Amino acid sequence: MQGNAKVEARLQAELANELAARHQYEAHSAMYDNWGYKRLAKIAKRLADEEGGHANELMERLTFFNQVPNVSVLGPVNVKSTVPEMIASDFSAETKAIDDYGSDYALSVVAGDVVTAINYFAEHAKDESEHANLWEAELQMIKDVGLQNYLAEQMRE
Ligand SMILES: [Fe+2]
Numbered sequence: 001m002q003g004n005a006k007v008e009a010r011l012q013a014e015l016a017n018e019l020a021a022r023h024q025y026e027a028h029s030a031m032y033d034n035w036g037y038k039r040l041a042k043i044a045k046r047l048a049d050e051e052g053g054h055a056n057e058l059m060e061r062l063t064f065f066n067q068v069p070n071v072s073v074l075g076p077v078n079v080k081s082t083v084p085e086m087i088a089s090d091f092s093a094e095t096k097a098i099d100d101y102g103s104d105y106a107l108s109v110v111a112g113d114v115v116t117a118i119n120y121f122a123e124h125a126k127d128e129s130e131h132a133n134l135w136e137a138e139l140q141m142i143k144d145v146g147l148q149n150y151l152a153e154q155m156r157e
């Protein structure tokens with residue numbers, strides 16, 4: 001089917017962002033796992049899979065419009081080296097994703113493509129807001145109980 005060029009460009013840009021998000025979570029999950037922080041490793045792995053699912057859905061929508069999904073380009077990846085920085089980095093990537101999907105949604109509605117707006121951009125924005133909320137709660141927990149107590153809890157699943 002014929003799509004709107006601006007909407008297709010945003011689908012490609014978001015595909016690059018989702019692939020980057022998956023990479024960042026995979027790296028963080030491997031690092032958490034190596035440190036014995038099983039709980040965080042499991043959360044990051046689940047989110048890596050969800051971002052991968054988003055990437056697949058964007059590819060589906062691009063191919064529906066007879067576009068070739070570009071999987072060679074990655075959005076920004078911000079892998080960090082300490083637990084609080086890793087969580088803060090993931091939180092900030094998620095809040096940016098919510099903003100980006102919000103403007104993609106508006107752009108698609110203006111372009112007359114409400115299906116992409118609602119079923120892809122708004123759906124993903126909803127998932128990203130759950131991800132952001134999850135990391136926000138972890139950051140609050142670190143503040144409340146202190147880093148050492150928080151880390152001790154991460155060794156259990
Ligand atoms: Fe995502």
Ligand SMILES: [Fe+2]
Nearest residue numbers: 094127128131
């Ligand atoms: Fe996310």
